[in-house]
Amino acid sequence: MDQAPRRELWRHQLLILLVAGLVFFTNLGAAALFDEDEPKNAVCGREMFLRGDWIVPTFNAELRTDKPILIYWIMLCSYSVFGVSEFAARFGSSVLAIGTSLLTYHLGRRLFHPQVGLYAAVVLCTCLMFSAVGRAVTPDSTLIFCTTMAFFCYVWSVTARSCGTFGAPEPQTQRRLAWNEYAAANVWSALPMYIAMGFAVLAKGPIGFLLPCSIIGLNLLVRWELDEEGQVLSAEYRVDQQTWSGFLLSAFRFPLRLFHPARFWAALLAMRAFWGLPIIAAIALPWYIAVGQATNGAWLAGFLGDHNVGRFLEPKENHSGPVFYYLIVIFLGTFPWSAFLPAAIWNLVQRLKQQAAWSPGLVFVSCWAGFWIAFFSLASTKLPNYILPSYPAVALLIAVFLYEWQHQLAAISLKAFQRSCTALIAAGVVFLIAVPIAMSILLPEMIGLAALGLIPLIGGIVAYRAVSQVQRQRAVRVVALTAVCLAVGVVGIAPGYVAPYQDGPQFGRRAKAMANGETPQLATFDYFAPTLVFYAETPIHKLQIADDIPAFFGEHPEGLLLTREDRLEQLKDVLPADITVLGQQRRFLRRHDLVLLGRQPTAHAVQPVSHSTSR
Numbered sequence: 001m002d003q004a005p006r007r008e009l010w011r012h013q014l015l016i017l018l019v020a021g022l023v024f025f026t027n028l029g030a031a032a033l034f035d036e037d038e039p040k041n042a043v044c045g046r047e048m049f050l051r052g053d054w055i056v057p058t059f060n061a062e063l064r065t066d067k068p069i070l071i072y073w074i075m076l077c078s079y080s081v082f083g084v085s086e087f088a089a090r091f092g093s094s095v096l097a098i099g100t101s102l103l104t105y106h107l108g109r110r111l112f113h114p115q116v117g118l119y120a121a122v123v124l125c126t127c128l129m130f131s132a133v134g135r136a137v138t139p140d141s142t143l144i145f146c147t148t149m150a151f152f153c154y155v156w157s158v159t160a161r162s163c164g165t166f167g168a169p170e171p172q173t174q175r176r177l178a179w180n181e182y183a184a185a186n187v188w189s190a191l192p193m194y195i196a197m198g199f200a201v202l203a204k205g206p207i208g209f210l211l212p213c214s215i216i217g218l219n220l221l222v223r224w225e226l227d228e229e230g231q232v233l234s235a236e237y238r239v240d241q242q243t244w245s246g247f248l249l250s251a252f253r254f255p256l257r258l259f260h261p262a263r264f265w266a267a268l269l270a271m272r273a274f275w276g277l278p279i280i281a282a283i284a285l286p287w288y289i290a291v292g293q294a295t296n297g298a299w300l301a302g303f304l305g306d307h308n309v310g311r312f313l314e315p316k317e318n319h320s321g322p323v324f325y326y327l328i329v330i331f332l333g334t335f336p337w338s339a340f341l342p343a344a345i346w347n348l349v350q351r352l353k354q355q356a357a358w359s360p361g362l363v364f365v366s367c368w369a370g371f372w373i374a375f376f377s378l379a380s381t382k383l384p385n386y387i388l389p390s391y392p393a394v395a396l397l398i399a400v401f402l403y404e405w406q407h408q409l410a411a412i413s414l415k416a417f418q419r420s421c422t423a424l425i426a427a428g429v430v431f432l433i434a435v436p437i438a439m440s441i442l443l444p445e446m447i448g449l450a451a452l453g454l455i456p457l458i459g460g461i462v463a464y465r466a467v468s469q470v471q472r473q474r475a476v477r478v479v480a481l482t483a484v485c486l487a488v489g490v491v492g493i494a495p496g497y498v499a500p501y502q503d504g505p506q507f508g509r510r511a512k513a514m515a516n517g518e519t520p521q522l523a524t525f526d527y528f529a530p531t532l533v534f535y536a537e538t539p540i541h542k543l544q545i546a547d548d549i550p551a552f553f554g555e556h557p558e559g560l561l562l563t564r565e566d567r568l569e570q571l572k573d574v575l576p577a578d579i580t581v582l583g584q585q586r587r588f589l590r591r592h593d594l595v596l597l598g599r600q601p602t603a604h605a606v607q608p609v610s611h612s613t614s615r
Helices: 003-025 037-051 070-082 086-111 114-126 128-133 140-160 187-204 207-229 244-258 261-270 273-294 298-313 325-333 337-353 359-378 384-406 414-442 444-468 472-501 503-514 530-536 548-555 565-571
Strands: 522-525 541-543 560-564 579-586 593-599
Touching: 003 086, 003 114, 003 472, 037 070, 037 086, 037 530, 070 086, 070 140, 070 187, 086 114, 086 128, 086 140, 086 359, 086 384, 114 128, 114 384, 114 472, 128 140, 128 325, 128 384, 128 472, 140 187, 140 207, 140 384, 187 207, 187 273, 207 244, 207 261, 207 273, 207 359, 261 273, 273 298, 325 337, 325 359, 325 384, 337 359, 337 384, 337 414, 359 384, 384 472, 414 444, 414 472, 444 472, 472 503, 503 522, 503 530, 503 560, 503 579, 503 593, 522 530, 522 548, 541 548, 548 560, 560 565, 565 593
Parallel strands: 522 541, 522 560
Antiparallel strands: 560 593, 579 593
């Protein structure tokens, strides 16, 4: 590599580390864990850490079948170095989010151009959904890193056999790659890709290899079709050349030809899938077998049956939505870059029609984003984080548009870019209006957070003016700076102000303090917050019926009970006479209060619960 490209490579990577470091590590441990998933995962890691157990995940001293082991292994390592804390619990996710940003840069560099890779990395780490998950104690950041690594290894294996380019004609002969040359040249070249998929299976289960393999296979099948047709859609699909009935017949035959069994089998062979599956199994199966044996199959039944097949076939925990659910999620999750997403998609379609030099890379990235989003659109259970592994692909599509528009290669006018800037301005105005209204109802003390809306508002105005002065590079840089400031403000600074109003951490810490160095005995009735378990540092008794309350206080004289204030009237007949209200706080983002009940050590502070419960 020449000195100039080498310097550019290091300069780009250092810039990405700076930007991603700001986004993912600003005040990382300052805010308390947020319900629900963060404390569940953090507590699970802590319970395994305290037991010295690297096999069986538990939460609140009960088997947890929601997630595989990789996130807990990462936390076990982090807890060993930093101790048990919010920072340690989140550390692994943040490091892997930075790693995903760097992988996205290298994907963009190999598929398109180094500048595209740089833009894509910045776009990815400042998409609000990705930046939030990259700081959270969830397995999503782990899965995204592993799948992105698998796709990077795939692209690397293709470029390694084609003079460092992905689909560009050979320099000497100008020969284009055949469809089967968009796969690894041999098993050894495919090995890193399948190793990454093996760890993805440890991160999130079977989708860790099913979806990446399907996407790579789909890319091969599309390349095969393009080899035969010579264009993205053959002439028989053009409406102006045949009748509508013929068009519909051709459209029906297209998937049948694309997924013909002979082609499907040939794609599997080209991918070295029959070598890859044993590699994946060698990495992932030992733990799955060990946890199955340790739990007599209970973990496997809960995870594979309920959390995989069950979630796909029917909505769980009221997490359902229409088939277009993820179209809305993408526009919200990729903000502020979603203001430019329609233009990026239009540019993508035009470049594919033109069979531009970058079209092989665009086809692959489109397969990546499109298949992942379409797959989960068909699932019954829908959650915003399910499509997060498609975000690097979406970031690459946006980055290609930004690069081509900046260098006047895209057929997007200045006016069109200004409309995107206008959308950014409008979003800032909506934020400034909607947040105070919402906060006045849910959290009046935090109305000041509405000031974050000034970031997209001002950034959009400055970028709009730059476009008016035909300063394309300046406009793109202004939007990028706006995105960085917004991400740091929303996920790095704002949570530190909001977190103290959570009820779970407050009551958990208070219960621990009242135990005077002993293990607190804390129970809940008609209420439960996973954060209680993390901050009380002990399992919580979840009482199901009111008649369990006297038995709890009889067995634990110094015990504490946490319940809703509006339940006190119906509980007064079952509560022991000496049980009083020891603390009261508004439930986080709800309209009712919570009360902490127990025996008061000093008589002057007694507040009998049989009296009025109003403040």
